[in-house]
Amino acid sequence: MIEPCVSSAEPRFQLDYPINESDFLAAGESASKTKKALQQLGLKPEVVKNSAIIVYEAAMNIVIHATSGRLKVIIVRDEVVIRAEDTGPGIPDIELAMQEGYSTAPHEIREMGFGAGMGLANMKHCSDELIVESEPGVGTILEARIHLGQKESPREIR
Amino acid sequence: MTVKELLGTLDLEPLTEDTNLEGQIEAGYVSDLLSDVIANAPENSVWITVQRHINILGVAKLKNIAAIVTPRSLAVELAVIEKAKAEGIALLRSDRSAFEVAGRLYGVLMKEAR
Ligand SMILES: Nc1ncnc2c1ncn2[C@@H]1O[C@H](COP(=O)(O)OP(=O)(O)OP(=O)(O)O)[C@@H](O)[C@H]1O
Ligand SMILES: [Mg+2]
Numbered sequence: 538m539i540e541p542c543v544s545s546a547e548p549r550f551q552l553d554y555p556i557n558e559s560d561f562l563a564a565g566e567s568a569s570k571t572k573k574a575l576q577q578l579g580l581k582p583e584v585v586k587n588s589a590i591i592v593y594e595a596a597m598n599i600v601i602h603a604t605s606g607r608l609k610v611i612i613v614r615d616e617v618v619i620r621a622e623d624t625g626p627g628i629p630d631i632e633l634a635m636q637e638g639y640s641t642a643p644h645e646i647r648e649m650g651f652g653a654g655m656g657l658a659n660m661k662h663c664s665d666e667l668i669v670e671s672e673p674g675v676g677t678i679l680e681a682r683i684h685l686g687q688k689e690s691p692r693e694i695r
Numbered sequence: 696m697t698v699k700e701l702l703g704t705l706d707l708e709p710l711t712e713d714t715n716l717e718g719q720i721e722a723g724y725v726s727d728l729l730s731d732v733i734a735n736a737p738e739n740s741v742w743i744t745v746q747r748h749i750n751i752l753g754v755a756k757l758k759n760i761a762a763i764v765t766p767r768s769l770a771v772e773l774a775v776i777e778k779a780k781a782e783g784i785a786l787l788r789s790d791r792s793a794f795e796v797a798g799r800l801y802g803v804l805m806k807e808a809r
Contacts, residue, residue, distance in 0.1 A: 565753025589757055650746040655730035
């Protein structure tokens with residue numbers, strides 16, 4: 538399993554959301570709250586947008602595919618780190634799951650518009666670095682990192 | 696153009712009444728797959744979809760989508776309409792198909808761009 542990214546440095550900013558199976562509303566709100574909070578910190582629109590998309594996709598994956606989990610959004614040094622941990626069935630073949638179009642979403646979930654098999658691909662596209670580790674039958678840890686870029690350490694932590 | 700202008704031009708029913716009528720529209724997107732909308736819808740879009748689950752509002756917020764159009768006079772739950780009002784997203788409805796709404800929208804936006 539991946540070492541927690543925060544072990545080496547104290548996070549200056551942190552959001553923490555519990556995410557539970559079938560709670561679409563809370564998962565959606567975790568993304569809009571993240572967007573708002575990062576906007577208020579004065580991060581670049583691109584960074585805010587990418588972070589919110591990753592949070593949304595990661596939260597929905599927990600809601601749809603896992604049992605329960607937590608989602609953290611942290612700013613450490615010059616990065617936004619989004620870490621999603623869940624208890625659930627895990628992903629037996631991560632490479633396959635990363636492929637656009639691959640989905641195991643059941644019929645009733647697809648009817649709601651999920652299950653394009655694009656979530657992980659979207660997260661990869663929106664991050665500078667994406668690590669997924671999973672143990673079948675136990676759960677999944679996903680960590681995405683987005684560089685803040687030059688000249689834009691957030692206002693409050695400069 | 697604004698959501699209000701769109702209402703008149705495309706003959707849409709504003710389910711959320713006067714919510715976000717001043718919202719700006721620059722583009723459009725048609726898809727019923729949420730992750731596809733997240734990946735590909737332009738900012739300040741009108742989104743045409745048959746999805747009417749509460750999750751469409753989260754996606755709309757994420758993407759700064761000003762208005763969602765429900766085609767074919769499909770029913771939208773009151774809870775979703777109320778949530779859209781609270782979130783400031785216009786829910787509009789048409790008696791036409793998604794194809795027809797998109798065709799008209801495309802025509803209007805292209806004309807405006809010229
Ligand atoms: N947290 C998770 N726990 C267990 N399986 C997962 C998890 N996240 C993803 N998966 C598996 O990986 C597949 C691909 O995930 P991805 O997010 O790319 O697509 P999707 O969720 O099926 O559809 P979409 O995200 O487009 O709505 C899922 O169908 C599921 O099999
Ligand atoms: Mg997904």
